[in-house]
Amino acid sequence: MNLTLKIWRQQDANTKGKMVDYPISGVDEDMSFLEMLDVLNEDLISKGEEPVEFDHDCREGICGACSLQINGEPHGPDRGVTTCQLHMRMFNDGDTITIEPFRAKAFPVIKDLIVDRSSFDRIQQAGGFISVNTSGNTIDANAIPVNKHDADDSFAAATCIGCGACVAACKNASAMLFTSAKVSQFALLPQGRVEATDRVLNMVRQMDEEGFGNCSNTGACEIECPKGISLENIARMNREYIAASVKK
Ligand code: SF4
């Protein structure tokens, strides 16, 4: 395939960015989107030009690093996949593809297509953990029975990889789907109830402080989430938040 890539180039957070056109040829439909960018970068390096900076690590849908806005959609046109799992067979010969970083005030651009998502880390640090005794007298995990439905829903929430696609998809740049997944994975388990009140209050406070917008129930986050995190988690977090606010 021969393609035209329109890629966002930006030197750093304080420099104005712009879209730059790059023609690319010989793209195989079995390549992943990131492999296609590798080919582009090898070509740029061989010509003495600066390669396009983009984020990646696992390249198998686990780490959440490969945050790219492709033709206006987080992780591109496929469903239930991250950018590293997106294949070039989703595009046609002659296509023009726009590639931008995830856009949100709380995700400042570091360079080109790489954004700083440490705001997510700070939300997690505000309450996304449980305190357990690991000093040698821990109780066996199976000693506390957990309802099967709750265990399944908790596991589903825990599959969130923190990629930020939900924020990039949202017209308000809301982080409610991410935060609610992190609240839900603990809220559904007895081990998570001990700190539940402080957890939801602190994580929501941190989310607001980071500059994410509010949820207006558009549902774009759920559609674009590569892990199928459900909007039900936002409803659960709202219930947790109201109950915690009354208690405090
Ligand atoms: S909820 Fe989905 S889209 Fe949002 S950070 Fe988690 S995995 Fe990514």
Ligand code: FES
């Ligand atoms: S590189 Fe890890 S999820 Fe894509």
